[in-house]
Amino acid sequence: MISKKLAIEVLNVSLSTGADYAEIFYEDSHTNNVSLENGKVETSSSNSLNGVGLRLLKENQCIYGYTNDLTKKGLLALANSLNKSFNGKQIVFVDHLDKVKAKERSKIKTDYDTVPLEEKIALLKDADNEILKLNDPRIVRRICSLNCWHRGVAVFNSKSKWFKRDNQWATYGVAVIATDGKGFEQGFARRGCQDDLTFFRQGDADIVKNANKAAKTALAMLSAPECPAGKMPVVIGNGWGGVLFHESCGPPLEASAVAKGLSFYKPEQVGTQIASKIVSAVDDSTIPYGWGSIDIDDEGNPGEKRVLIKNGILKEFMVDDFNGRRMNAKGNGACRRQNYRYIPTSRMSNTYICAGKSTREEIIKATKLGLYAVAFGGGQVDPSTGEFNFGCSEAYIIRDGKVCEMVKGATLIGKGFEILKNIDMVANDLDLAEGFCGAASGRVYTSVGQPTIRVKECTVGGRGGELK
Amino acid sequence: MGKYDKFFASAKEAGIKEIELYIGEAHEVEVELFHGEIANYSDNNGMTVVARGIFSNGKCGAASCDTWNKEKAKYLIDEIVKNAKVIENEDPVFIFKGSDKYHKINTYNKALDEVPMETKIAKMKELEKAIKAEDKRVSEVGATFFSQSNSKHTLVNSNGLNLVQKSNYYYYGAEVIASDNGQTKSGFEIFFENDFSKFDVKALAKKCAESATSQLGGISCAPIKCKAVLDHDAVISLLNVYIGHADAEQVQKKSSLFAGKIGEQIASKKLTIEDKPLSKNPFARWFDDEGVATYNKPIIEKGVLKTFLYNLTTAAKDGVTTTANAQGAGSKKSTGPFFLTVKPGKKSLHELFAEVGDGVYITGVTGLHSGMNPQSGDFSLQASGFEIKNGKKGKPFDLITASGNLLEVFKDVQEVGNDVKVSPNGTAAPSLIIKKIGVSGQ
Structure with a gap:
């Protein structure tokens, strides 16, 4: 995170050559993706994203740059590089930042990071088993994946506003590939939410129910005629x-x-x-x-x-x-x-x-x-x-x-x-x-x-x- | 002591036997012009660090980040261990020691960096003006773009491999809207190179304007199956999906239409498709993403399937040598061509029209992610095109779909043109005559 004091300094340097608006977008996100192929965990990978985007506006002009160097030196260097696009005097000054208040409608209940990887894999294995239960030799590939993303954002702008946003999203995908020896067809299901992962065990979002549907679609497509035009x-x-x-x-x-x-x-x-x-x-x-x-x-x-x-x-x-x-x-x-x-x-x-x-x-x-x-x-x-x-x-x-x-x-x-x-x-x-x-x-x-x-x-x- | 030796040592302590780092560093400048003024200007320095390592259980875990510091180095190691522990896939995994010889190719043009930004922006302004001057029916130049990217990617691992390739390129492009008689059409064209002296404002302006104006006055098209000239843009779009079936992993997983067909005639005898990573252009790659020395090779030669595209893992599974087509970063590498080319023929586009006589000329297809079934090769895509009448290009069609099957389309190649176009995705292809394609419109 960057401090409010540093944000004010970076905003003023950005504005020093005449921009009428400046904005710092700080992001610290991480993701975990796990995928199963034919019932076995094929990949599991993690990604971290941490950087700052700086936007300067002057009338209808937008100047943008980003950096991964989040030190004071790095951020001021970015501000000094972008403000070269203008050559006027500072017209907007920032001396304080007020926190924007907003309703929190999607507050994180259970942080996905605290859910053990094994539990996420179990969700996918249940979907895979459901396809396997159909016991149809025409099904040649079963791919189930879960992607969880946690995104932390902080924005500071020259309207003296600042706010933090913390969200998480999860999505699963189930792909079933079937062949009749002549060609291939695919059935696919995907659902997503900002809610707890238990969402994928319920109602229309139920991964097991949707895996079954995807498999049946792939099989039905094998004998389906081509669509008329x-x-x-x-x-x-x-x-x-x-x-x-x-x-x-x-x-x-x-x-x-x-x-x-x-x-x-x-x-x-x-x-x-x-x-x-x-x-x-x-x-x-x-x-x-x-x-x-x-x-x-x-x-x-x-x-x-x-x-x-x-x-x-x-x-x-x-x-x-x-x-x-x-x-x-x-x-x-x-x-x-x-x-x-x-x-x-x-x-x-x-x-x-x-x-x-x-x-x-x-x-x-x-x-x-x-x-x-x-x-x-x-x-x-x-x-x-x-x-x-x-x-x-x-x-x-x-x-x-x-x-x-x-x-x-x-x-x-x-x-x-x-x-x-x-x-x-x-x-x-x-x-x-x-x-x-x-x-x-x-x-x-x-x-x-x-x-x-x-x-x-x-x-x-x-x-x-x-x-x- | 190497820059990453300390990291490799920490990884070893954590139980990671072998580890690889892929580090991508890029400096990109993007400028967008609207009505003679700079609307957007972005200047970015970005980094990507991808680490993958073979843990003591023999499985490969991966993690990535966008900064290189102590905290992130620890993150990478912790996540590799956590991820490797849950992997169940039994495919062999490799951290490559290095090829005996590499054919280095220079993909970095210093002269491009020496051209001042003012000159590069001035050319955009010229381009915008030239497009407007090209045709009265050009009602708006939506945006004119310039982009330059300088990148360096490093592949370094605990087995002593340390490879670095630097490259740069630029492109100019514009979105054009043309209107006439209440009808509106849009077009887009770009020019891609790493030699600044090759940029011709007038030539690009003409192409940009034509991409929109040529579609005006479109006629409807009743559903027919007929002979077609597939413009190089349309060929490039279809070719990339088609060659996806040469991926050895897809073959091994029984979902490739090319499975079991090595040595068989799968396409027209007129068709030779090669992967040429050692071409002298910005797409050249002298090592693949596992660090193996690349080489030029035919994938399909005179219609016969010659090879699948392998990485170290899929090659080991088939008991063959890798074709050095590993791509991407992460625990599993995919495969793909680096510079996919269709060997040109001798006939010009006009000679292709003459040979077709009456038929259709498809200039582009869109919606590949929705209208193409990559598994079966069946497609029904929104297309743009013209009628071909009496051996000449006729009127444009208004909103049509082109449909067929990839395997059939490339079997049905009757003639190959000489009008090669290089697309920014690293594919070069000429126009083709296809014996039969389905077209339908309003």
Whole structure:
């Protein structure tokens, strides 16, 4: 840790040539990853991350640098190197630092470091045994892994604010690879939390239950036909299905794209209809123990529940203070980064489409011929054009209002702003799922989510010819 | 006494029989220009220290950190011991003593450091202006980038190995948005080198502008299976996943599509794919991440699979010599090519179009992490491209998917172009004619 006294000195040296804002981001994190392959512990490794990122702003300019030399000499050398970008006089002075007070919604209960490695391995072994119990010779690889991360952060900035943040995250992954001698298929399950590891023994997050599901998906995929291609109605499942909104509409609603006019959504569209009237969506950093939750963002602003879209009307963007300068807007607690090596910017946290009034059953029943996309492997979007793509890891054909055969290799492509207008049914079964989002400020923890929804028409890519 | 001898001695006291340190040190400068002004400037000094050691139980534990001091040295040793104690994998592990001979290659260009930062930034401003001047339909240059990285990596171990390689490179790039008739398209291009004199502002500006403007006025595409020219960018994307199947570990774990196929014709006779770590370019690596001397080798020669890619562990399991393709740090090394190349043919891109007659020209594929099943090789990817009509490049397509299977695509190579492009991920490939590929769009 660095003392407040040293932080004040570093901030003043950073500001001495005319920067209008300076900020020290101190990080001390450590991780432990353990993985099993076919029941045996294959790797176990530990990582420690300890450094400082220093950010100087002057109007619309950002100067950034990081160092692992955390001595007074090292930090002042960094400040003196970065302040050379400006040649004016000091206009902002720091003489004290006040602690930012925020609600602690995800307070650490049991430090993952105090959980014996053997206990973490036992969790994975239970999942592996469940797959083994299926006793199916087509399963050739079983990979189970657990990643635990403890992150300590302290931020000191020239607005005389300082705060500490202490969080921990854990995530497991189960991958099952099956072969029929001709090709391979994979089933995959992942869950994550900021809560105790016992979370992975319960309900929908139960590792054993999900390992069984992943194995069965891999096996079913072996005999599944290829997904047909073309335009069709697509019903998107709850939870993971939220990756559609995350990929297609999330990045264009972040100030990092909006501020420079690089998003297809413009600030002047706030208050206008951008989605179907039955669509409301939020980005909420305040969910207790939520995967993407933070109490205070990297600029010292408290985490918020940001209403992005209400009844189809664009309400607000996810904004950080720096990009907010170009938009005449204040940061709303969305500023994050992967670690001290990244320049922070506005990012999603827990982003989801709100529950509607239909039921899942009603939506399926109302669909004559189309695709039911249940789970996804991820995707990407170009915020300037809205073009997105994402691959389905579990999908079925709907015929005459019934879920029929499983298909493999389905990809959904389209333009986010068109999809939002094309949502014609929203169910009441909202669920969230934990993932990662990669962008300019690195890979951050984000939840996606939605209830079951239907998109009237979407382009589906696949190798199975026309849908009949 | 060596710099790390004390650390090695402490490790031995803790029961670690052999230990290795991988130390990466990098100085990176990144500049982003927006509307003629510097929007972001970052100047970073970073370090990565990865230690792995064979504990008295014969298992290999690993730990890493980003600072080198007494406290961290102790952390590394404690964590190696803790981790090694739980490992159950029975694969042989090695801390390498060193190869007899290394073919050293210089990957550090001192002249690049001598070019003043002002000159480097001035070129960015020129680039931004040149892109705007290139085409009226360029509506915005989102960001213009310059990045330079100087790095040094050291591999040192308690068996006497001590290898150091220094390298540097830079790149320029820009994100471009083009608009016309209410349609918006974006593009991105970069130039990567370690010789500053090779940077041509105009040439890059033209490519950047075209990457966006060429997609305007797109037409729809009904689902078809047809002959295609796969542009070098698309080839590079697919090739990296394809060659992943040459990883001996995947073969040994029964999840490679290349398993049992050494000596077999797995691809078109027109196709030769090599790993050339001893090329004279910024990608050159004269020792791999286990410290073994690297060498150039064909992976697929005239369509025949010649070798898998090995590290010391997977080679020992197969009773062969390592191909010196160990990559990464940590208790287990993965394998991969250092400079993957497709041997070029003689025909130009225009001659490839002429040979196809009517078909599609795929200029890029995206979404590999979601639309590619790396296990089966099946893919259905968002793509950009053009129609090929009467032997010439025609209109662009608006939002299409390209689908196929990797094994089939590389079996179906009809012709290899001469238009080699080197990508910053260390892959060089020309455009290819593929006999059949699935395309579908709106």
